[in-house]
Amino acid sequence: MITAKNDLKDSYRMDSDLIVILDIDANYHYCSPTSLKVLGIPPEEFIGKNALQYIHIDDDEIIKESILRLEAETQFTLRPYRFKHRDGSWRWLETVVTNLMDNPAIGGIVANSKDVTERVITEEKLKKSEDYYRLLYDSQTNYVVRTNMDGNYTYVNKKFVEEFGWLHPEGEILGKNCLTSIIDYHHQKTHDVVGQCIEEPGKVFKIEIDKPSKNGKIVTTLWDFVCILDKKGVPTELQCIGLDITARVKSQKALEESEQRYSDIFHLSPQPMWVYDTKTLKFLDVNKAAMKHYGYSYDEFLDMDLRDIRPESEIPKLEEPSTHIQQKGESYYHGEYIHKKKNGKEIIVEIHTNILSYKGKLVKVALATDITESYKHTQAIEQQNKKLRKIAWTQSHRVRAPLTSIMGLVDLLNAHDQTADEKEQVLKYIMNSAMELDAVIRKIVSTTQKNDI
Numbered sequence: 200m201i202t203a204k205n206d207l208k209d210s211y212r213m214d215s216d217l218i219v220i221l222d223i224d225a226n227y228h229y230c231s232p233t234s235l236k237v238l239g240i241p242p243e244e245f246i247g248k249n250a251l252q253y254i255h256i257d258d259d260e261i262i263k264e265s266i267l268r269l270e271a272e273t274q275f276t277l278r279p280y281r282f283k284h285r286d287g288s289w290r291w292l293e294t295v296v297t298n299l300m301d302n303p304a305i306g307g308i309v310a311n312s313k314d315v316t317e318r319v320i321t322e323e324k325l326k327k328s329e330d331y332y333r334l335l336y337d338s339q340t341n342y343v344v345r346t347n348m349d350g351n352y353t354y355v356n357k358k359f360v361e362e363f364g365w366l367h368p369e370g371e372i373l374g375k376n377c378l379t380s381i382i383d384y385h386h387q388k389t390h391d392v393v394g395q396c397i398e399e400p401g402k403v404f405k406i407e408i409d410k411p412s413k414n415g416k417i418v419t420t421l422w423d424f425v426c427i428l429d430k431k432g433v434p435t436e437l438q439c440i441g442l443d444i445t446a447r448v449k450s451q452k453a454l455e456e457s458e459q460r461y462s463d464i465f466h467l468s469p470q471p472m473w474v475y476d477t478k479t480l481k482f483l484d485v486n487k488a489a490m491k492h493y494g495y496s497y498d499e500f501l502d503m504d505l506r507d508i509r510p511e512s513e514i515p516k517l518e519e520p521s522t523h524i525q526q527k528g529e530s531y532y533h534g535e536y537i538h539k540k541k542n543g544k545e546i547i548v549e550i551h552t553n554i555l556s557y558k559g560k561l562v563k564v565a566l567a568t569d570i571t572e573s574y575k576h577t578q579a580i581e582q583q584n585k586k587l588r589k590i591a592w593t594q595s596h597r598v599r600a601p602l603t604s605i606m607g608l609v610d611l612l613n614a615h616d617q618t619a620d621e622k623e624q625v626l627k628y629i630m631n632s633a634m635e636l637d638a639v640i641r642k643i644v645s646t647t648q649k650n651d652i
Contacts, residue, residue, distance in 0.1 A: 217292070217314075220307040223269075223300065225250040225262065228307055237314050239285030255281035255289055269298050269308065279319050282312075291319040342420070342441040348434060350377045350393070362443075365413045382409040382417065396426040397434050408441070419448045471567040473500070474557055480504040480517075483562060492569065494541030508538050510545055535570070546571045601636035605629055 217237045220229040226249050230242035254262055258280035265277055274297045281289040294312040299305035342362070345354040352373050363380045364372060378386055385408050392406045403423045410418045422441035429435040465472055471489035475482050485500040493500075493508060509517050513536060533551040540546065549568045554561055608629045612622060 217312040219245065219250075219310045219312070220305065221250060221310060222307055223266070225266070237312075238282065238290060253283045255283070257281075265296055269296070269300075273298050279315055290314055291316040342422075342439075344377070344439050344441075346377050346437045346439070348397075348436070350437075351375060352377060353436060362412075362418070363410065366411070380410050382411060385409055392424055393437060396424050396437060400426040400428050400434055402426075407444070417445075418443055419445045465564070468566070471569075472564065473567075474555065474562050474564050475505060477561075477563055480506060483557060489567070492540075492567075493538075508540075510537055510539050513537050538567070547574045601632045601639065604632040605636065608632065 215233060215236070216231075217233050218229075218231040219227055219234075221227055227245040227247065230245040232242055234240050234242045234245065251259060251262060261277055261280045265275070268275055274295065277294045277296060279291045279293050282292045284290050291314070292312040293315045294310050297309045297311070299307060299309050342359040343354075343356040344352060344359055347353055352375055355372050360372065364370075366380055367375055378389070381389055388406065389408060392404050395404050396402070403425050406422050406424060408420050408422060410420055412418045420441045421444045422439050424437060424439050426434050427436045427438055465474075465484070466486045468486055469488055471492045472486045473482055473489050474484040481504045482500045485497060490497060490500065495503070505517055506514055516536070532553075533549065535547060535549050538546050538548050546569050549570050550565055551568075552563045552565045555564045556562075557564075608625050611617075612625045612629070617625070
């Protein structure tokens with residue numbers, strides 16, 4: 200018996216593992232020389248001592264469980280536990296326990312232990328790393344998912360579950376196909392992008408996908424897809440990070456509709472309109488009415504600025520800061536200016552301007568009303584009125600003289616003490632004054648007609 204036990208011991212002497220033989224109470228009866236290399240403790244120090252005194256208190260249960268297992272199992276492997284090293288540190292051991300109590304050649308429990316400290320530490324670091332990234336992904340306000348090459352989920356973060364977990368009422372998303380959360384009309388587009396990812400691993404591809412929401416509406420999402428390779432360089436997973444852009448898309452659509460309404464009002468306006476940069480005064484956009492009225496093409500307008508439609512005399516007035524910059528809190532401005540058409544003809548226009556957001560910056564939109572004819576008409580009327588006032592002023596005293604004479608002669612005619620000859624003479628004077636008045640009036644009428652009044 201002793202020879203068989205020694206043969207067993209000798210078979211382990213050259214092994215790098217730690218070999219010990221214990222009794223049912225976990226007391227050492229034998230320890231291989233490798234204990235010095237593995238634990239820094241000479242083998243003879245273990246003899247007669249109990250294994251529990253070297254094991255971390257938090258791992259006692261592992262040893263106690265192994266003793267119970269010996270009743271039903273001949274051999275089993277203990278999960279890693281901590282064993283105290285000579286230098287005070289803790290080494291992680293993984294042990295295969297074999298019950299040879301009934302073997303007369305051994306008569307004990309053989310424990311074959313490997314130092315797996317580096318492996319355990321690496322696994323713990325990996326677990327911490329995975330826990331960190333899982334926590335990071337789960338705390339994301341973006342969606343984070345991974346799928347295998349068949350499109351089945353291998354990972355989904357908390358945000359994704361909150362938004363689309365309702366699609367799997369059984370509560371299990373992992374293993375389900377990702378197309379279940381994509382509206383049908385975007386299936387083919389998704390397939391196409393996945394194909395691109397596989398062709399160019401590591402490259403990020405963007406894709407906009409519509410997904411169903413629990414309230415029956417559509418959720419528009421924007422995703423970054425990337426194909427991940429395994430150690431052999433074979434595509435193994437797709438990582439996808441997405442975000443909800445429904446509000447952005449809605450705002451963009453509203454903006455586009457607003458811009459379309461602006462475009463319709465602007466381009467279909469019967470009055471000339473243009474948009475210009477207040478700093479450079481360059482035209483940024485013009486409508487058809489402006490092109491027709493001024494004689495320039497669209498491209499010609501965009502190569503010009505406001506100075507090009509003004510006569511030289513008007514340019515100083517144009518460059519006054521107050522012409523383009525409103526007072527604080529005001530956005531509206533109007534004034535009358537002289538413009539010049541392509542053919543050189545000058546016109547008088549009434550300009551109304553307002554501040555506008557155009558392609559991401561503040562500019563001005565101007566509406567021009569040609570008031571040349573009405574201005575000339577008004578000026579003509581004012582000129583005629585001026586002439587009429589002058590004529591009336593200069594001629595009124597000539598009308599007044601014969602009229603005063605007639606009035607005085609009428610009073611004289613009414614006197615009772617006049618003779619018939621005197622009355623006849625007075626009537627003759629009245630007739631002369633009336634003829635003089637008639638001549639004055641005729642001259643006034645003739646003068647007004649001559650001056651086109």
